[in-house]
Amino acid sequence: MKDYLENEINVGDEVAYIQHYKTSSCFYKSTVLGFTKKMVILGDKYGSFKKSPDKIICIKSVKEK
DSSP states (O other): OBOTTSOBOOTTOEEEEEEEETTEEEEEEEEEEEEOSSOEEEEETTEEEEEOGGGEEEEEOTTTO
16 A cells, blocks of 8 residues: 555554644654555554545655664
8 A cells, every 4th residue: 555655555664644623634643553445554552543545654664674
């Protein structure tokens, strides 16, 4: 699966994702836990959740570690 910048996303990658709330948007960091057919499963200290890959930017790949 590819992120917004067409980078390959892998399980364990650190990513930044955009979160909308009313009229505001913020970026947050998270780790990729897995995938569904259309979504990326992310996890952080608050739990796991799904995001569309076009709302994600890979900031550190497990291949670079």
